[in-house]
Amino acid sequence: MNTTELKQAIIQAKKETDTLVLAHTYQAPEIIDIADITGDSFALSKAAAKMTDKKRVLLCGVRFMADTVKILSPEKEVVLSHKSATCPMAEQIAPERVRAFREENPDVCVCAYINTSTELKAECDVCVTSSTAVKIVSSLPSQKVLFIPDQNLGGYVAKFVPEKEIILWDGCCPTHHSVSVKDVLDAKAKHPGAKIAVHPECRKEVVDLCDFIGSTSEIIDFCKNCEEDVLIATERGVCDKLSRDYPERGFYQLAPNKLVCPNMKMTTLENVYKALLGEFGDVIEIEEELRLKAKRSIDNMLKYGG
Numbered sequence: 001m002n003t004t005e006l007k008q009a010i011i012q013a014k015k016e017t018d019t020l021v022l023a024h025t026y027q028a029p030e031i032i033d034i035a036d037i038t039g040d041s042f043a044l045s046k047a048a049a050k051m052t053d054k055k056r057v058l059l060c061g062v063r064f065m066a067d068t069v070k071i072l073s074p075e076k077e078v079v080l081s082h083k084s085a086t087c088p089m090a091e092q093i094a095p096e097r098v099r100a101f102r103e104e105n106p107d108v109c110v111c112a113y114i115n116t117s118t119e120l121k122a123e124c125d126v127c128v129t130s131s132t133a134v135k136i137v138s139s140l141p142s143q144k145v146l147f148i149p150d151q152n153l154g155g156y157v158a159k160f161v162p163e164k165e166i167i168l169w170d171g172c173c174p175t176h177h178s179v180s181v182k183d184v185l186d187a188k189a190k191h192p193g194a195k196i197a198v199h200p201e202c203r204k205e206v207v208d209l210c211d212f213i214g215s216t217s218e219i220i221d222f223c224k225n226c227e228e229d230v231l232i233a234t235e236r237g238v239c240d241k242l243s244r245d246y247p248e249r250g251f252y253q254l255a256p257n258k259l260v261c262p263n264m265k266m267t268t269l270e271n272v273y274k275a276l277l278g279e280f281g282d283v284i285e286i287e288e289e290l291r292l293k294a295k296r297s298i299d300n301m302l303k304y305g306g
């Protein structure tokens with residue numbers, strides 16, 4: 001089948017199997033084309049929480065996103081588009097390390113970025129996404145907060161919530177963390193009039209050189225409303241989306257050879273078609289006690305994050 005035939009076959013298979021397809025913005029453009037709902041982590045979590053009457057959900061993204069859908073909609077069959085698509089950051093901190101920390105620090109609220117395994121979420125008090133982190137951390141009742149795993153996002157939050165003591169550990173996103181000050185300076189030299197929009201998963205010294213800092217959805221909003229060209233320092237899916245939606249505008253990928261998440265790009269149209277037919281992907285199973293513990297953190301995120 002060629003691409004057009006494959007896309008048509010996917011649309012037909014979605015109907016026949018009563019499947020809703022969710023895709024993170026970092027997915028390849030052809031996956032975005034066949035998805036029913038696309039967005040950043042928070043938008044996908046909210047969509048999962050308000051899930052429609054479909055009996056099956058296919059998540060095109062990485063494992064923690066499919067797990068989040070299953071945690072919030074256990075009655076549905078939830079399928080991850082590619083079995084090996086995981087976010088490396090989600091596995092960087094062992095749940096036992098958090099358990100030990102909590103025993104010694106009972107007054108500290110443990111806040112997990114949503115890019116974490118279900119086992120890690122189960123040890124935490126609340127989750128955040130990059131678009132809700134500052135709002136949620138500032139409304140937590142506790143004065144001391146352990147923020148895991150992303151040291152860069154945690155440092156960014158700490159700057160905006162100076163009234164709290166934020167403890168950081170050593171996790172990071174290998175894709176965003178790889179961007180250097182030199183990458184920013186080189187890109188600026190090539191596009192001198194352009195503004196720079198950056199995701200807070202990038203290093204502090206990189207973020208400090210940029211004009212706008214925000215999550216996937218916030219960067220998209222900034223770019224739509226900006227009058228100048230924009231250099232985009234986040235995964236290339238965001239620049240691809242903006243360039244397709246606004247072909248007349250000047251949107252450029254900063255560090256194009258670095259800002260591609262290999263896990264997010266594993267999913268192909270062929271995978272999606274086979275996953276719809278039940279021949280590919282991974283059906284998510286979560287043991288009930290673990291699910292309920294992890295759900296508390298996500299429920300708190302939806303409560304505090306709005």
Ligand code: 13P
Pocket residue numbers: 039040041042115129130131173201215216217
């Ligand atoms: P968003 O919360 O902006 O969707 O980010 C998800 C992610 O994986 C960032 O690298």
Ligand code: SF4
Pocket residue numbers: 062086087088089115173174175176235261262263264
């Ligand atoms: Fe994980 Fe980074 Fe990929 Fe996002 S871009 S899924 S944080 S590895």
